[in-house]
Amino acid sequence: MRETVHNPLFHVVRRGVIPAWRAWLIRGGAILLSLVACGLVTTAVTGENPLAVYVTVFNGSFGTSRKFWTLLQNVAMLLCIALAVTPAFKMRFWNIGGEGQVLMGGLAAAACMICFRNSLPNGAIIALMVVSSILAGAVWGGIPGFFKAKWNTNETLFTLMMNYVATQLVAYFCVVWESPKGSGQIGVINQSTELGWLPVIGGQRYLLNVLVVLAVLAFVYIYLNYTKHGYEISVVGESERTARYVGIKVEKVIIRTMLLSGAICGLAGLLLVGSTNHTLTTTIAAGRGFTAVMVSWLAKFNPIWMVATSFLLVFLERGAGEISTNFGLNQSFSDILTGVILFFIIGSEFFINYRICFRRSTEREG
């Protein structure tokens, strides 16, 4: 028997730390490659000119000032929820319950608008909405935090299931407050009186949301990077044992961080109900609670980078909608393009952490 040493065509080697510029070069290259891939897919499947498709994607966000404001509003809401889940993520607490926490915040805001519309002045209703929705979100986030801290329950499953509970609660109240009877819909709340509608500033419907989220961005950035709480979060995230060793009360940090995480989600719910939609539906969070997980991860939990990642995701989504409108293609096609682009972006992290070495010898085997 003859032994042959099999020399693989390539093998994968873990990289050391590579300079930031090279990492970003790889990421940028991945985005470019993904655009090329999307172009190929587009031409192959639909026969459309890929450049025209890109232009349409761009116009989906920047075509008119209205589209630009819609983009800003969507980026702001996605960013807000991503900022909310990030403190928990930094602590290695996988809060995928953003959706439910947002819904609970929205439910509390809608409840204030409906229950007090005949008894309280507008200012008092808005004040109550702010307090109750932040509180509702905090409680919804705090419950899994408490269980994790006391009995070490699995937070991923717990927060996920809390989403379903929140959705059902909202569905229940949609029937309680339905108008007209039997429709299972609340419709626009206080459409004629505008009670409990958050003020429109500068004549721009979405400006308030954008400004509030900018404030949240500054808060989360400072909280994570320059406060004792933020430091405790990163220590707990790195190693619970170390945290205990240096005297950090891990349980307290977990509960506190989840209260904060839920509170910011509740704030997002307030903005969605009180400022954007003026109604409550089970789909008002529109899956942002889950997309926010990706925003946060792609930005490596850095709040400033999250502006870019949430912008990218919303930009793609808006462009996707524009493609389906202009080219008469199904929305699913734009989802395919978004999938291709995300595949490349997430895939690029592999090439940042690993290097591929190709077989050097070109000898042919006999």
Added chain:
Amino acid sequence: MKKITALLLALVMVCALAACGGNSAPAASEAPAAEGEAPAAETPAAAEVKVGFILLHDENSTYDKNFLEAAVASCEKLGVEYVVKSNIPEGQECYDAAAELVDAGCNIVFADSFGHESYMIQAAKEFPEVQFCHATGTKAHTENLANYHNAFASIYEGRFLAGVAAGMKLNEMIEAGEFTADEAKIGYVGAYPYAEVKSGYTSFFLGARSVCPTATMEVTFTNSWYDEALEKEGATRLINNGCKLISQHADSMGAPTACEDAGVPDVSYNGSTLAACPNTFIVSSRIDWSPYYEYMITCVQNGEAIDTDWCGTIETGSVVLTEVNTAAAAEGTQEAIDQVKAQLVAGELHVFDTATWTVNGETLTEYLADVDDMGDYQPETNVIADGYFHESEFRSAPYFDIDIDGITNIDA
């Protein structure tokens, strides 16, 4: 390292190409946008009309597919430009979509889902020069906006005809000895316990009972307009309860496919499900929106006002039945449908004739319905007169929400 540099260089070049291409952008994007444009407009006025359609889902929903196909056909027939925005939720997104359609030059904006209404009204107030038309809504006749309009059709008449086909199928199965007359139970998968749904299943049931007097019906609600899994589950549950025939008012293929799997006949809604259910599909009633689309487009072309609240009928061609599937339907179904249809059109027969149904054993002589929907749930209009319930006459959207004897809600 060299290879990486080469690769990067190549990427940069591709990028540069893309950037150069970007300059000729507007021209490129115009071309595809015009795809929906029909060939040259016949009259000068026709060129000025552009219609924007807002759909809740896309063509995967039988409900939206029905709107979409009529929209495309009508616009192409009249030679007007159109834009379709699909998957628009019932929230602020609907207002944004409407406003974007106005920006894109549409002078008619049409939305197809009940929950779009408030946002359409919001847009109508902001753009008084654009006509906003909304299907299934209830507020136009009380809102007093010159440019906001509701539309619906007397679909309860179509349901009644479909019910006749169902009754005949039950009779055929009884005669064949498959079950006794007392076991003639129909199952119905509804969306919400809302007037539109109740009106639909009650007229369907009355149609069936006019042919098969022993028929009873069980209803289950999914509490969603579109949930394939729940609809399938609901239909299966009804079949296991002993229902011999199924019909539905929910927008997915859930109930029809459950019927095909179980070999139970199905009377469908919104369009034919024959392709997926060749052995069990009997017939389907649906609203053909083309007459309304053509009406609203010609109104704008001629500078005339669109009705505030438009209700299509069998005569306008708005209420139609698909072809009967002779493989599943009872013999003579088409003839029976044609005969009853003629009676309905002639006004000899009324779907909600109070002599044919009772509530707790009693015949109703008056009933107050919540026709003016002011969010107060206060019924204010008597809708029973001359021995029948006047459905879709005081406003186009249905308001029959009475629970009649013979129909059981199995969720309650």
